[in-house]
Amino acid sequence: MPTSLNSTTCLLCGTKLVKNGRHPSGTQRWRCTSCGTSQTRKRPDLTQREHLRAFVSWLTGKRSQPEIDGTQTGRSFRRRTAKCWTMRPHLPPCNTIHHAVMVDGIWIGSWCLLIALSDTGHVLAWQWCSGETTAAWSALLTKVPPPAVLVSDGGTGLPSALRQAWPHTWHQRCLFHLQMNVTRHLTRNPRTKAGRALRALIQHLSDVRDEDQAIQWQVLLNQWWQEYGYLTRERTLLRNGYFGFTHDRLRKAWLLVHNVVRKDLIFTYVRYGNPRTTSPLEGGVNAQLREMLRRHRGMSEEHRRRAAEWFLTVREIGIDEALATATTAIEKPRPEPREEPEGPALYDTGLDSGEGLWMRAGWAGRG
Structure with a gap:
């Protein structure tokens, strides 16, 4: 009779089964009192769950496939867990309002992962996107939920998204990224006195702890502008015949600092006590994510994306809850090849004598 592999009745006579010890693997063995057959109950759901658990443990851990499988190549492990790449975890929705939220993007292949x-x-x-655009940040x-303060590295598209999604949230610019961006323009050893003074002033941002120090720092910045501001407006004739800024790098560094101070994005942490850098995100989550991808280098881009999702989910809610939230990813069907119409092609890549591509021979055209 057609019965399930997980049924408690005999597959031959339909009699109810009774317990009959255990299999050497530890599985419960069942025996039919009528015909005497013995069997074990199959649990495909538990088997799939344990395969997925082993897959996630390998993906987020440091053990190799042969070490987990107990073989030389780990081929059996890859065969058992091949379907696990289609399982996608999900974080539960966030309903708690936090004091500060840090955001940053990390590139994985051609995809950008916003966290x-x-x-x-x-x-x-998190959010997958093709770049740090306003739509992706939104x-x-x-x-x-909107927090009190948002801390970011000044990525493009974020200010517009912040005004749309969280209009009442304060914005803190990451001081470390600000210092690095200024150093990128001025280098570590600026040639001019104005450049050395501006870079030293930016490096002293790390020492500002209270409002008095913040006011004193802004006073020093204003003094720098009064002494060296004219250099950012000087122009000179370039080799291409056009006029350009003489101290272009100094000008870019000054405009970067000036815009951050003008928009009041630099000393939010003094008033509200929020983090002043995104180091907990970049030095913590992003660094661990890069290390995990480095251990499993050689994966395809789609597998790297799935590995990043499993890593973030297991880090937040644990492996047991992560397995419960896993669902099968919906794959887009491949487009079917277009059928070619019957008959001669009107436009094609072949050559034809009617196009005048060859030299004519014979009596054609002679009068």
Whole structure:
């Protein structure tokens, strides 16, 4: 009779089974009291779950496939867990309002992964995108309740998304990224006195702790402008015949600092006590994510994306809850090849004598 492999009745006579010891693997063995056949109950759901658990443990851990499988090549492990690449985890929706949220993007192949991290170190949400655009940042911010302060590295598209999604949230520019961007323009050893003074002033931002020090720093910045500001407006004739700024790098560094101070994005941490850098996100989550991808180098781009999702989910809610949230990823069907119409092609890549590509021979054209 057609019965399930997990049925408690005999597959031959339909009699109810009774327990009959255990299999050497530890599985419960069942025996039919009528015909005497013995069998074990199959649990494909448990088998799939354990395969997925071993897959996630390998993906987020440091053990290799042969070490987990106990073989020389790990081929059996890859065969058992091949379907696990189609399983996609999901973080539960974030409903808690946090004091500060740090956001940053990390590139994985041709995809950019935007991550939101709370000031307590919890991953709140992530968003895949093709670049740090306003639409991508808006999609990420709408997944998280508006906090008091947002800390970022000044990525493009974020200010517009912040005004749309979280209009009442204060913005803190990461001081470390600000210092690095200024150093990129001025280098570590500026040639001019004005460049050395401006870079030293930016490096002293790390020493500002209270409002008095913040006011004193802004006074020093204003003094720098009064002494060296004219250099940012000087022009000279370039080799191409056009006039350009004489101290272009100094001008770019000054405009970068001036815009951050003018928009009040630099000393938000003094008033509200929020983190002043995105180091907990970049030095913590992003660094660990890069290390995980480095251990499993050689994966395809799609597998790297799935590995990043499993890593963030397991880090936040643990492997047991992550397995419960896994669903099968929906794959887009491949487009079917277009059928070629019957008959001669009107436009094609072949050559034809009617196009005048060859030299004519014979009596054609003679009068």
